[in-house]
Amino acid sequence: MTLSHFSAVLICAACIGIVFGITQRAEPKMMIRFGAYTFVVLVAVTIAASWGMWLIKH
């Protein structure tokens, strides 16, 4: 099995988002919101860090 770095990030962020959403909030609606927020932040930070490393190299 092989994955691109980006698809690995998406899978990782989705799984972490599910677990964090369920465990860090008590109400179902807030769980969904926090899970989605975690997913977006993880993906956004990874993309930002990737561009940061690219800029450092160039």
Next chain:
Amino acid sequence: MATKADTAALPAEPAAGSTFPLLVLIAGWLIPGAGHLILGKWVRALLLAAAILAMFIIGVALGGKLYSPNTGEPLDILGFLGDLGAGLPFIIGRFSGLGQAPVLTAVADYGTKFISIVGLLNIVAAIDAHSIAIGRKPA
């Protein structure tokens, strides 16, 4: 004075010295989602089990490493402790010889990280189930 509605909203207090919260914690660690399943939170249990097991299986399929406890390298020991958090999936994988190949590619390194993250997420899930069982977190 607490009204009937107030007392109904409070989480159930476990009996003093009860082993039930400990059982929930250990079950949640050994089998991802089992802690929530014991508490009757089957939707949460299914979602946790699906997320954690999927990530573990993908990690192993990518060629990720399952750490050994006795290599003498401090980072390997930390990796082992992280992996151990996955509970039975890690123990079964370790004894069936999975994740023993050397990590030579970036993809296999992703797999190694996936497995370590699974261990940490499973510990978070087990502690969450324990918190619900002792009434610290609203059910």
